[in-house]
Amino acid sequence: MDSDTSRVSSRPSSPEGDDLFLSAVKKSAGFSGAVSSTQSDSPPELSADMRGLSSGDDNALGLKMFSKKDRKLLSETELQSIRLKINSRERKRMHDLNIAMDGLREVMPYAHGPSVRKLSKIATLLLARNYILMLSNSLEEMKRLVSEIYGGGGGGGSGAHHATFHPSTCGTLAHATAPLASHAAAAAAAAGSHPVHHALLPPTVSSAAASLQAPGLSAVASVRPHHGLLKAPSVGASPLTSGFQHWGASMPCPCSMCQVPAPHVPAMSSVSMPRLASDSK
DNA sequence: TAGGCCATCTGGTCCT
């Protein structure tokens, strides 16, 4: 069920066994991996065929939990059913992981829609990380400002300031929590880039108006280079979720809170994600 | 066509 919304037609993440099975059968012989079964448990005979297991090839089954002796005692069908059971568990585990990943995508300030390409797993994780960092910085900044305004009176009521400045337009959750990103995105949009790519840059980058040269950008913005996260070239219309409408086009938030450069936070280095960093083709 | 991303299978290791 990790529906790859952008690839809906082609790859149902969740077990749609029939299609896979058919393709597997086509090439049947000599294969080892990806075939599958899919359905929570495919018929043993299918599994064996698809994997090209020759009869008696119990090594292929690799059931470490059984000694060779035990394996001899088990019938082939038993071994297969065990293998299927293990496979099924693993599949379920991965599906659960994908569900969790989808849940993470849902709470990300990122476009969700049929026309928007789904974030890859790695991109989701990187963006989530940066989003958390950004929110943390925003919170710290809000605390700081509140203490300034009220003479160090403490950290409560951080939302008051903002509400005062933005009675209407700034009421969105996103703005209240992610001002820095909003500006980064606005800047990026103004520059003709895809705002989405910059919305969750590490705070350091965000404060730098999402300069394409900014360090750390390579780690995130290049996750999905310019081909973008949109299937269709409808980039003009912001693919952002409602939470980020505020940045919209032309109204940079004037409040000081939104303009305070974010504290320096170590960005995802390209070292940690070399592949992504070099992915900016 | 190459590269990216993904699902699945598989075997190994660790934990309960």
Place this chain on the structure above:
DNA sequence: AGGACCAGATGGCCTA
């Protein structure tokens, strides 16, 4: 013993 977790391998689909 059995399950969870992990990583490698493999092949399919999609996009540039």
